[in-house]
Amino acid sequence: MSRLPKVDIENLNPDQEAYRDQIVASPRGELRGPFVPLLHHPAVGNLIQKVGAQLRFDGVLPGNLRELAIIITARHWTAQYEWHAHRRIGEKEGISPHVCDAIAERTEPAFDNEQEKLVYKFVTGMLANDLRTPDHIFSDALREFGPDGVIELNCLCGFYGLIGSVLNNFDVEIPDGNDKTPLPA
Numbered sequence: 001m002s003r004l005p006k007v008d009i010e011n012l013n014p015d016q017e018a019y020r021d022q023i024v025a026s027p028r029g030e031l032r033g034p035f036v037p038l039l040h041h042p043a044v045g046n047l048i049q050k051v052g053a054q055l056r057f058d059g060v061l062p063g064n065l066r067e068l069a070i071i072i073t074a075r076h077w078t079a080q081y082e083w084h085a086h087r088r089i090g091e092k093e094g095i096s097p098h099v100c101d102a103i104a105e106r107t108e109p110a111f112d113n114e115q116e117k118l119v120y121k122f123v124t125g126m127l128a129n130d131l132r133t134p135d136h137i138f139s140d141a142l143r144e145f146g147p148d149g150v151i152e153l154n155c156l157c158g159f160y161g162l163i164g165s166v167l168n169n170f171d172v173e174i175p176d177g178n179d180k181t182p183l184p185a
Helices: 015-027 041-059 061-077 078-093 095-102 116-127 135-170
Strands: none
Touching: 015 041, 015 061, 041 135, 061 095, 061 116, 061 135, 078 095, 078 135, 116 135
16 A cells, blocks of 8 residues: 555646656556656656666666666665566576575575676675775676676666665555565565
């Protein structure tokens, strides 16, 4: 149950219609999840969705690394909707289910992929240290992914923290048909 009043989708104002149309025209294809409560502030919502589209659909990192950064961030904030949506996407992008299970349990996964292990260290290091990845991990990530890659990792973490706050603070429910097993606290 949302903590905000429900927006009447049949009677949107012109700004809300433009925002909705931007989302529907994007690879997302429909208005759902965090983008529904943002209808209350379509100017901000549209800016947020544009940043998310860049990071998710046009970024420099491969899908498995992007999705790993997202699910680590979702787990950090216990953002249920974000976790359930992006775990599924992450597994489709090649993240092993045992890696996802370990992250859900807040334990360090046994990685078969060295780049995934580095992303894990970068993101968890950032989240555990006041949003500053420790220098030695940052240096390793910079060598491996380049400046654009570390900027993208940083921004994925920040962006999905923002999305997690929208989802959590406005009680956006996990859609029907998805595994609704909650992440442990």
